[in-house]
Amino acid sequence: xxxxxxxxxxxxxxxxxxxxxxxxxxxxxxxxxxxxxxxxxxxxxxxxxxxxxxxxxxxxxxxxxxxxxxxxxxxxxxxx
Amino acid sequence: xxxxxxxxxxxxxxxxxxxxxxxxxxxxxxxxxxxxxxxxxxxxxxxxxxxxxxxxxxxxxxxxxxxxxxxxxxxxxxxxxxxxxxxxxxxxxxxxxxxxxxxxxxxxxxxxxxxxxxxxxxxxxxxxxxxxxxxxx
Numbered sequence: 001x002x003x004x005x006x007x008x009x010x011x012x013x014x015x016x017x018x019x020x021x022x023x024x025x026x027x028x029x030x031x032x033x034x035x036x037x038x039x040x041x042x043x044x045x046x047x048x049x050x051x052x053x054x055x056x057x058x059x060x061x062x063x064x065x066x067x068x069x070x071x072x073x074x075x076x077x078x079x080x
Numbered sequence: 081x082x083x084x085x086x087x088x089x090x091x092x093x094x095x096x097x098x099x100x101x102x103x104x105x106x107x108x109x110x111x112x113x114x115x116x117x118x119x120x121x122x123x124x125x126x127x128x129x130x131x132x133x134x135x136x137x138x139x140x141x142x143x144x145x146x147x148x149x150x151x152x153x154x155x156x157x158x159x160x161x162x163x164x165x166x167x168x169x170x171x172x173x174x175x176x177x178x179x180x181x182x183x184x185x186x187x188x189x190x191x192x193x194x195x196x197x198x199x200x201x202x203x204x205x206x207x208x209x210x211x212x213x214x215x216x217x
Contacts (some may be wrong), residue, residue: 008131009201010212048217053199056134072131072199078213079130079159079200080112080171080191 001026001067005037011050011073014043024067030054031061037073048076082156083139085132085200090160095172099154104176108183110191112171114164121206128161128170131199135159138198146175146190150182155190159200170202 005020012018024033030052038045051074052059058074065071082098092111099107114126143155153176160170173191177183203212 006131008129008199009203010215012129013212047215053131053134056131056137058197072134074131074199075201075212076214077195077197077199078202078215079128079135079198080195 003067003069003071006070006072008072009075009078010047011044011075014041024065024071026066027064029061030059030063030065033065033071034061044073050075082143082154083136084158085130085135086158086160087162088160090158090169090172092169092172092174095156095158095174098156099174099176101153101176103153103178105178106180106183107174107176108180108187109175110171110173110187111169112191114166114168114170116166118204121204123166124205124207125166126164126170127203127205128159128164129201130159130161134199139194142190142193142197145193146186149189150177150186152177152182152186155186157190157194159198161200 002021003024005022007015007018044050053072053074054065054069116123139157146152155175157173164170175183175187203210
């Protein structure tokens with residue numbers, strides 16, 4: 001099923017939108033999601049880091065994601 | 081509300097007032113402002129954006145962690161987003177504690193961790209280009 005992935009900062013500029021419609025296979029992991037995004041948008045792989053937030057919480061690589069979750073890409077943060 | 085992301089100019093006194101109280105013997109305040117240069121380049125402005133809901137949640141969790149380390153009375157953090165000019169205030173953090181030593185320590189720890197974890201981003205705009213801060217190795 002398709003999900004809308006929220007995008008911010010340089011990830012938003014690389015992908016060219018603040019939201020990306022993306023197909024997420026059932027029972028896929030954060031790592032699999034990152035791999036598929038990086039293979040479609042190779043510039044994402046050049047970032048110092050790229051985390052995934054699931055329902056507003058930092059997710060680990062092995063965490064499962066589903067299309068009902070709120071998913072966001074978190075490029076290197078620089079607040080303050 | 082002790083934690084806020086706002087798109088209007090910040091007033092430090094408003095944040096200080098949030099942490100005041102009879103239990104406070106010290107209030108330490110950190111104010112982050114927009115610097116006019118980076119290395120050798122002149123900065124025209126900064127553009128901030130935030131994942132608001134997650135940023136608030138991360139700030140709340142950070143405050144809970146800090147309260148577990150120091151005897152903190154209250155913590156408040158207001159962070160601005162949008163376009164900021166040189167000299168503008170980007171963040172105001174206020175920590176109140178019974179004594180000054182832990183106020184200094186808790187304040188420094190909080191701003192250091194905020195910069196590492198809270199989902200807020202800034203782009204530096206120069207005369208001849210622009211750059212997302214810390215994005216690349």
